[in-house]
Amino acid sequence: MIRFEVRERSASARVGRLDTAHGIVDTPAFMPVGTVGAVKGITPRDLQECGAQIVLSNVYHLLLRPGTETIGALGGLHRFMGWPGALLTDSGGYQVFSLAALATVSHEGVVFRSHVDGSRHLLRPEDVVEVQSVLGVDVGMVLDECVPCSVPREVAAAAVARTSAWAARSLDARRDRSLALFGIVQGAADFELRERSAAELTPMGFEGYAVGGLSVGEDPRVTREVAAHTIGLLPQDRPRYLMGIGRPVDLLDFVAMGYDLFDCVLPTRNGRNGWLFTRSGRVAVRNARYARDPRPVDERCSCYTCGHFSRGYLRHLTMTGDMLAGVLNSIHNVHFYLELMRSAREAIRAGSFSTLRSEIAAAYERQTGLADVR
C-alpha cells in the first residue's frame, strides 16, 4: 500500500513524497502515458533515464488487448512491460465513454463494444478493482461515469450519484490490501455537483483523490475554475490527481493550486508529430529554418536526444517519417515534462515557484497559435 506525505508548501503548491512498493514518487509528478502497456517508442530503460518514477496505464485498453488474464499469467503489469517503477491504472471510465461504441450505463456497470473489434463487454466497478489487483499496479482508479461539462445538469447529477455508488462498491470489493484506490470526483462544470461528489467520496477514505471530467472539450477557463474550486474540497493529506492535463503552462498552474499528480499524452504524441517542448517555448522541428541548425533542441536540456543530435537531424528524421524520429523526439519531450516537474518541486522548496511559472508562461504565450500544441 502507498504512503503519502506533504513535505513542503509554498502558498497552495506543495512538494510531497508518495511511497509505493515500486519506489518513491516525488510530487508534484508527471506520469508518462503507457496506454497499452508501453510508453510509445520509449524503452523502460530510457524512461528511467528521463527521470520517470511512475507510469500510467489503462484498464480499458489492457482489458481489450491482450486481456488482463494474460498479463496476470505473465506475472503482472510491472513484469509484463518491464517497468520497475510505480504504476497507476486509469479505470477505463473515460475511455468507455470516449472511445467505445454504444456504451450503456446501468446501476450494475457499463456495457460497451470494443473500439478494436466490436466485441461486447460488461465492466462493473468490482471488475475494475479485481482487474487492477490481477495487474498488480500500485494505484488503481475506481470506475467512474465520466461526463463532459456540456451535459444537462440532471445527467451530470446522475453521473455523480452513480460514481459515488460505484466508488463505495469498489472499496467493498477490494480484497488486496496492496492495491491503493483513488476516488474520482465528477460533477461537470457545476460547483454544487462537484461539492456533492467530493462530500460523498471523501468520507469513504480513499488513499487519494482524482478530479475527472475535465480537459474533455470544455473552455480552458472552465477547467481552471472547476479545478480550483474542487481542490479545496479534497483532503490535504492525500495525493490529489488532476486527470488528463496538460500543456507545460497548465501543469504549473495546477501545481500552484495544490495538485500532485498529472498525466497527458502530449509529450509522446507531439514528439511523434515533431512538436518539441523547451524552456523557451516550443520548437516545430519540421520548420525549414532548422534544416541546418546544429544546435540541440534545447541547449539547457540533459536528455539523450539533446546530448547527441542536432535540430537538423531531428528535422530530417521527422520529415522522412523515420521511426527513430518518434523515439528521439518522444525521449526529449518526456524528459522535458519530468524535468519541468523537478524544477517545480525545487522552486516550491526555494520559494521561487512564481518565477518559474512566469518564465514558462512567457515562453509559451509569446508564441501564437498555441492551441495547435495541443
Added chain:
Amino acid sequence: MIRFEVRERSASARVGRLDTAHGIVDTPAFMPVGTVGAVKGITPRDLQECGAQIVLSNVYHLLLRPGTETIGALGGLHRFMGWPGALLTDSGGYQVFSLAALATVSHEGVVFRSHVDGSRHLLRPEDVVEVQSVLGVDVGMVLDECVPCSVPREVAAAAVARTSAWAARSLDARRDRSLALFGIVQGAADFELRERSAAELTPMGFEGYAVGGLSVGEDPRVTREVAAHTIGLLPQDRPRYLMGIGRPVDLLDFVAMGYDLFDCVLPTRNGRNGWLFTRSGRVAVRNARYARDPRPVDERCSCYTCGHFSRGYLRHLTMTGDMLAGVLNSIHNVHFYLELMRSAREAIRAGSFSTLRSEIAAAYERQTGLADVR
C-alpha cells in the same frame, strides 16, 4: 584510410580486421542498414550495445533528403547521425535502378527522377566520390550500373563496361585520401562477364571489392554460383563485400566462400513485422501460441529485449502496432545478426565453422515457408 588484414583462415572462410578512422571492424562483419542516416528505430547507443562496429548508409537517399550539403554543413554523416563507429555508403547505383523513375544512363552518368518528389537529378561517378567525401564516410562505393541477372547479355556487358569506366573516373576524382573506395563487380549471371569485370577493376587497386547485382530477384542457386565464382577473381588481401545479402543461412554460406562484409534490411524490416531470428529458427511472434509465453524470444540471447521482455509482451506490442514493438524486435534481430557473425569468427578461429553452419542450416531448414522470412 582503412587498413585490412586477414588474421585466420579455415578453408576459404577467413577472419580479418578492418582498421578505420572510426574504430575496428572485425570481419566477417554484418552492417546494419541506416538508409536515411538512421537504423530504423534503433538509437546509436542501442546499436553499439548490439555490437555494431560499422553501419551502412546510402548516397541516393541522403542526396534526396536532407541533401548531402546539409549533412556536410552539420559536420558530416558521423556527427549528423550520432554514430561514432565506421560508416560505409552505397553509391546509389542499386537505388537509382530500382527505386527512381525514368533512370537514363549515359557515358556521363545517370539521370533519374526522385522517388520522393519527382525532381530530376544527374549523378556522375565523380559526384558520388565528392559526395562521399563531404559525408566523411570511411568507405565509399563507386557508382555502378546495377542490372539484374535477367537482362540480355549485351545489356549486362554494356553495364560492365560502363561500371569499369566509371570506376576509373571515380579513382581519378578522389581528392580526399581519407576516403577508401570499393569497386563493384557486375556481370549478371554470366561467368565470363564477371571475369571481365573483375579483370578490369582489380588492377585499379581499390581498397576493397564488392560483388553487386545479386540478390535482386534471381534464383538463389544462381546467386550462390555467381558469388562462388566471383570471389575467386578478387584479391585475397582486400575486404570482399557481397551486397544486399541475406538470411542467416546465406550469411554463413557466403562467409564460407570467403566474403568479409554483408548488409541487409532483413533484421530491421522483419523486426517491424514481428519476425524474429533465433539460433533455433525464426519466431513469428504474432502467433497466438506466444500470447502467454513468459520466455524471452531466445533464452540464449544477451540482447536488451531478451533480457527484459517476454514473447507474450512482444506479441502484444506487435499485435497492437505499438511503436515500441518495432524498436524492441529490431534490437533483438540486429543483435542476432551481429552475434551470428561473432560466432562465425570464433568458429573459424576454432576450426568449428562447419558445425555452426550445420546448426543454423538445420534450424532454418526445419521450418517450412522459409521464403516468407525474406
